[in-house]
Amino acid sequence: MSATSVPAETALSRDGPQAQTAQARRGSLEVRNLQVVYGSAIEAIRDVSIEVEPGQIVALLGSNGAGKSTLLKAISGVLGEEEGKIESGVISYDGVDVTARSADEIVRLGLMQVPEGRRLFAPLSVDENLDMGGYIADTRTLAKRRAVVFELFPRLAERRRQISGYLSGGEQQMVAIGRALMAGPDFLALDEPSLGLAPIVIEQIYAVIRRLNRDLGLTVLLVEQNAQRALGIANYGYIIERGRIVFDGTAAQLEKNADVREFYLGVSGSGQKSLRDVKHYKRRKRWLS
Amino acid sequence: MRSGHFKERTEQLIVLSDSAPVWAWSAVLVVALAAAPYLLNAYLLSFVVLILITATGALGLHLLTGRTGLISLGHVGFLLLGAYAYAVPVAKYGLSPFVGFALAGTAPALVSVLVGIPSLRLKGLYLAITTLAFSFIIAHLVLQMSWLTNGARGIQVPRPEMFGISFDSDIRFAQLCLFVATITLFGVLNIERSRVGRALMAVRDNDIAARTMGINLQAYKLRAFMTSAFVSGIAGALFGIYLSFVTVEGFPFLMSIEALAILIVGGLGSTLGVVFGSIFIVLLPEVGRTALSLLGENAAKLFSTGANELRSVLYGVAIILFLRFEPRGLVGLWGDRKRLWVNWPLRF
Amino acid sequence: MQYLLDQVISGIAVGAIYGLVAMGFALIYKATGLVNFAQGEMSMITAYIAWSIAGTVSGNPWLVVGGALAASVVLGLAIERVVMRPMLGEPVFATVMVTIGLAVVLRSATLLIWDAYPHALDIGAGREIVHIGDTGVRSAQLAVMATLLLALGAFWAFFRYSRIGKAMRAVAADERAAKLMGISAARIHAVAWTASSVIAGIAGVFSALLYDVSPNMFHVGLKSFPATILGGLDSVLGSGFGGVIIGVAENLAAGYLAPSVKEITGFIVIIAMLMIRPFGLFGEREIERV
Amino acid sequence: MLSRKATIALLASGMFAYAAHAQQQGVTANEILLGEVEPLTGPPALLGIAYNVGTKVAIAEANAAGGVDGRKLRLLTDDDGYVPTRTIQSVRKMIEVDKIFAFTSLSGSGQGLAVLPIVEKAGIPAMPAIGPVTGLYTPPRKSVFVVGQSYEEGMYQLVRHLATSFPGKKWGILTQDDDYGVALRTGFARAQQEFKLNVVSEGEYKKGQQDFSSEMLRVRSAGAEVFMAGGVIGENVAMVKELEKLGSKPVVGMFWPGRVTATLKLMGPASDGIYAVDYVDPDNSATIAAFTERAKKLVSEAEVKAMNRYTLAAYASTKVLIEAMRRCGKNLTWACTITELEKTKNFESGVMGPISFGPGVRFSSQAVRIMKADFATLSFKPVQ
Known part of the structure; x- marks a missing residue:
């Protein structure tokens, strides 16, 4: 697998290897004091700041409804779909302010998102889904990138003519990641890639994510509920609760933190959870924010 | 205006209204409407009558489209059926208006089963199309069965006489329409807060989930169809009486579209919206007329024979602009005002 | 036999007009998820513009056709930009x-x-009577049939091979995901409205050639709607075929049963079809994986 | 709350309208207000606009001659788009709000029938002449006067003429699926019985239909030699062009709503020799030429262009009304106008045969004339 990784890198980057070495590495994201409101009434995110450095894998952990997906939508510029609005704060990517940019401009800058639940173009074939991922690229580049995707996910090469809606969940996730790679991104934001998949498939997907980061130098922002899995490959992590960042630190710090262990990794200090502990944690969370 | 009021118990949620001011204002409205016939001239009264009939018909559609989420593009078919089901026995065979109104409700309701059965398989626009097709087929059959319906000649419909009251005068007829519209409105509000009403809403919002919760989809959809057709049929009968002359031409396809427009302009899914929407759509052409006449004779001369078409253009533009700036309908606008009041000056 | 042949051929000619308008319906539905109730009106406006041009260039067919096409492009773009885009x-x-x-x-x-x-659209062509065997048809009827075939081929290739065609299918499948791919939905919508306006306009011009321009022309929208349903709301090619089927069915019903049945034939055909295939003959069954 | 506000507004304006009125409504010291409702938008505007011009010409003429007993006439026009509900609204408005003196039109046939009860109850004089169907004058209504001819009678006369001119032929007929079509068919049936016509092809089409290929194939294959085209304009044109395409050349007869120059232009040479029937004078007659000359001085150029046979129908009907009003002099009331209208005997309007009403007679049955299309001059010429 590692033998073919060099051409893969060449093909996937948008500027080729020369540019890659000539410039500073790309794929840095900074979100500062972001506030998002839905329907001008419901505040989904408040005062959130995160930072992702080029080449990092950063995990964003949180339970259902914590605001993870909202944050990703804000970053990708697709909030408007559900009457969401950025009230204040700044999102900058590679030093460019993208807060008010449209989705396609952000893609052109090299930031791609793999949305929650895959969201493939169900009636389109695998090949056509990949084409759509590379909508902004030209035909020759597309062919090269497609080869890389098939090399990463050999299964997709076999199924390239199939209607993507009929693939299995794991295969669909592969198409979703492959589709994002077709744009030649520097930064990949993955929204719950393990959702609803069998452990063995999750294993494969995570192996690919790690490879994308290590071999191709992609920056990864990993949104997960599956904290253990995510912290296993992340450099740094944020915990978001009820629209606020309540904790952040390196993966090691997070794994060591008692509360994170208890509530996200399912490991209790004493082995038994008491109501008092929960209350204590909730109070802490409030205090932290 | 009350603020900071929350409903905490189911009873509070399903009661028609737990607010004394709402009841009081409703009473004022009813009294005003009851008094209106005595105070208005025949022209203004005819708008009131038209609004009442339109609202009744639109409430019928509302039960189907607004509450159950089944789009109908052919509701004019039920109106037409209702009008004929009233006109044929009453005007042609001299039967009592009671029989006429009973048939005006039941005939469309029975026919709606025929339309409803396909609906059990179809979704969204495909269903809408079968209802559209149905309305054309109904019109065709009415024209063909001239032994019963007088075909294209139409039937002259007299004003009814019931309970020993002659509804011949405009005032009495307006009162009849007010009575029917009020009964219908209360009926619809009552259906909404019943088990059936909640089931219908569940069907609208997610029919697969509704089924898993033990709601018999087919039965409920059919029931929605039948109730809707019944109400629309009664409205059709009233409309026929209002027109005093029932023909297929008096019920053009455009009426189906206008009925949908009423729901959307009012705010889809809202019963109050149906009332707002009916008022808006019935009065809109009149607003255009007034606006143009305010421009004076010169404007009329400027456009020569085109002045009326210009009014028609304005009507279309008004609908577009309205939806552009208030896609949630009049009820949305109303809700905004209310929220502004309640939440001001703290927005979150 | 000759009677049957005559009925079928003239049915195809009418159906070709329905088909073109129906393709316009399907195109907009596919790209935007909307049913465009102004399709017949768009077709009518273009026909009137063609008539105005024909009046000033004294019947040069190329100028008329070119002008009408340009007008329909402008009309489609303008509607999308001014009326529809704000509703996104x-x-x-x-x-x-x-x-x-x-x-x-x-x-x-x-x-x-x-x-x-009503006015006659005179472009100095289209009214000649051509004989195919014993069947007389006007040259514009032949032309509209050929145009439908051409349009079917062109759209097939467009959806299969062109990037924007594939993107249109992607937007139809999942608009937000398409956005995330950098596909600008607004641009796709603009293309759909323009293309739809152009084929509606072509249908309008043919209809004007065959039956004059008149303020009744917008009825073609309602008449073509069953064709779209028959073919499948989201199937542009299916709608084209649907038009031909409806056209022939109408003619056969009127020719063998009674002329008065013609009006509802299309609707009866679609009700019967929806009982068998609830998503149209060529429509895509919604792919639902739970 | 909107509805509450609206109610208050309605209440206020309602009371306003109840202000006392002195003499007969619509009549002031120096003005008389007339009103008419007709389709001015949509495809039927074709007849509504032309009709409106006719009324205007009649009024302008009367005003130019010093008005009615010194009072100038003013016309109020409302568009109903041919939709009965809107006709009802407009008629109510004109009676109740605008307080007009009389109606010069109550829109088309179906619309006219729908408003008849209102007009009858108000007792206001009305002269509906766009679609003079039987229902408008049978049974006679006190204040409603109809100038024209029924479609039934017109059709009967046309068929009678063709049946005697072309005896022993096979007949075909295609009519519209509305009251107009029914009336034509009734007239046709009467003639069919009387002349024992051999009818080989019959049918109805939906109003607004464009393509008539299958219907005309039917007509041809049935071998019809005389064909009655029961459409209005576009439909008749499509039928004739279709017959031309099929190489079928039956004798074609059509009806007055389609008897306009536009029809001939659209049909092209195939229109030559088509029979038509009408009760207003033919286009190329001296009377119409004189009328057109007068009209040119009284109305705008655009309005002259919009004229057709309905202009003449309106002109004659309105002229009768104005004449009756004039005879009332100072004492201009509804009762007097109705009485004077009733006394109308052989009134010459200049564009059709003499007009007469009588006690209990609310229909001036106008003699019809059979005409034949002449493509070279784009006109209909009387036969014989």
């Missing part, structure tokens, strides 16, 4: 209602700009 992201219901408002505006504007009289 609003509820589908409200947006469909906007197309109904648009239909009212276009219909009245036609009468405001032109008049209520």
Whole structure:
């Protein structure tokens, strides 16, 4: 697998290897004091700041409804779909302010998102889904990138003519990641890639994510509920609760933190959870924010 | 205006209204409407009558489209059926208006089963199309069965006489329409807060989930169809009486579209919206007329024979602009005002 | 036998017009998820513009056709930009209602700009009678059939091979995901509206050649609607075929049963078909994986 | 709350309208207000606009001659788009709000029938002449006067003429699926029985239909030699062009709503020799030429262009009304106008045969004339 990784890198980057070495590495994201409101009434995110450095894998952990997906939508510029609005704060990517940019401009800058639940173009074939991922690229580049995707996910090469809606969940996730790679991104934001998949498939997907980061130098922002899995490959992590960042630190710090262990990794200090502990944690969370 | 009021118990949620001011204002409205016939001239009264009939018909559609989420593009078919089901026995065979109104409700309701059965398989626009097709087929059959319906000649419909009251005068007829519209409105509000009403809403919002919760989809959809057709049929009968002359031409396809427009302009899914929407759509052409006449004779001369078409253009533009700036309908606008009041000056 | 042949051939010619308009319906539905109730009106406006051009260039067919095409492009773009784009992201219901408002505006504007009289569109071609065996057809009828075939081929290739065609299918499948791929939905919508306006315009010009321009022309929208349903709302090619089927069915019903049945034949055909295939003959069954 | 506000507004304006009125409504010291409702938008505007011009010409003429007993006439026009509900609204408005003196039109046939009860109850004089169907004058209504001819009678006369001119032929007929079509068919049936016509092809089409290929194939294959085209304009044109395409050349007869120059232009040479029937004078007659000359001085150029046979129908009907009003002199009331209208005997309007009403007679049955299309001059010429 590692033998073919060099051409893969060449093909996937948008500027080729020369540019890659000539410039500073790309794929840095900074979100500062972001506030998002839905329907001008419901505040989904408040005062959130995160930072992702080029080449990092950063995990964003949180339970259902914590605001993870909202944050990703804000970053990708697709909030408007559900009457969401950025009230204040700044999102900058590679030093460019993208807060008010449209989705396609952000893609052109090299930031791609793999949305929650895959969201493939169900009636389109695998090949056509990949084409759509590379909508902004030209035909020759597309062919090269497609080869890389098939090399990463050999299964997709076999199924390239199939209607993507009929693939299995794991295969669909592969198409979703492959589709994002077709744009030649520097930064990949993955929204719950393990959702609803069998452990063995999750294993494969995570192996690919790690490879994308290590071999191709992609920056990864990993949104997960599956904290253990995510912290296993992340450099740094944020915990978001009820629209606020309540904790952040390196993966090691997070794994060591008692509360994170208890509530996200399912490991209790004493082995038994008491109501008092929960209350204590909730109070802490409030205090932290 | 009350603020900071929350409903905490189911009873509070399903009661028609737990607010004394709402009841009081409703009473004022009813009294005003009851008094209106005595105070208005025949022209203004005819708008009131038209609004009442339109609202009744639109409430019928509302039960189907607004509450159950089944789009109908052919509701004019039920109106037409209702009008004929009233006109044929009453005007042609001299039967009592009671029989006429009973048939005006039941005939469309029975026919709606025929339309409803396909609906059990179809979704969204495909269903809408079968209802559209149905309305054309109904019109065709009415024209063909001239032994019963007088075909294209139409039937002259007299004003009814019931309970020993002659509804011949405009005032009495307006009162009849007010009575029917009020009964219908209360009926619809009552259906909404019943088990059936909640089931219908569940069907609208997610029919697969509704089924898993033990709601018999087919039965409920059919029931929605039948109730809707019944109400629309009664409205059709009233409309026929209002027109005093029932023909297929008096019920053009455009009426189906206008009925949908009423729901959307009012705010889809809202019963109050149906009332707002009916008022808006019935009065809109009149607003255009007034606006143009305010421009004076010169404007009329400027456009020569085109002045009326210009009014028609304005009507279309008004609908577009309205939806552009208030896609949630009049009820949305109303809700905004209310929220502004309640939440001001703290927005979150 | 000759009678049957005559009925079928003239049915195909009528059906080709339905088919073209129906393809316009399907195209907009596919790209935007909307039913455009102003389709017939768009077709009518283009026909009137063609008539106005024909009046000033004294019947040079190429100028008329070129001018009408240009006008339909402008019309499609303008409608998308001015009327539809502001509604982006609003509820589908409200947006469909906007197309109904648009239909009212276009219909009245036609009468405001032109008049209520029918007029002959004379481009110096199209009215000649050609004989195929014993069947007489007007050359414009042959041309409209050929145009439908051409349009079917062109759209097949467009959806299969062109990037924007594939993107249109992607937008139809999942608009937000398409956005995340950098596909600009607004641009796709603009293309769909323009293409739809152009084929509706072509249908309008043919219809004007065969039956004159008149303020009744917008009826073609309602008449073509069953064709779209028959073919499948989201199937552009299917709608084209659907038109031909409806056209022939109408003619056979009127020719063998009674002329009065003609009007509802299309609707009966689609009800029967929906009982068998609830998503149209060529429509895609919604792919639902739970 | 909107509805509450609206109610208050309605209440206020309602009381306003109840202000006392002195003499007969619509009549002031120096003005008389007339009103008419007709389709001015949509495809039927074709007849509504032309009709409106006719009324205007009649009024302008009367005003130019010093008005009615010194009072100038003013016309109020409302568009109903041919939709009965809107006709009802407009008629109510004109009676109740605008307080007009009389109606010069109550829109088309179906619309006219729908408003008849209102007009009858108000007792206001009305002269509906766009679609003079039987229902408008049978049974006679006190204040409603109809100038024209029924479609039934017109059709009967046309068929009678063709049946005697072309005896022993096979007949075909295609009519519209509305009251107009029914009336034509009734007239046709009467003639069919009387002349024992051999009818080989019959049918109805939906109003607004464009393509008539299958219907005309039917007509041809049935071998019809005389064909009655029961459409209005576009439909008749499509039928004739279709017959031309099929190489079928039956004798074609059509009806007065389609008897306009536009029809001939659209049909092209195939229109030559088509029979038509009408009760207003033919286009190329001296009377119409004189009328057109007068009209040119009284109305705008655009309005002259919009004229057709309905202009003449309106002109004659309105002229009768104005004449009756004039005879009332100072004492201009509804009762007097109705009485004077009733006394109308052989009134010459200049564009059709003499007009007469009588006690209990609310229909001036106008003699019809059979005409034949002449493509070279784009006109209909009387036969014989």
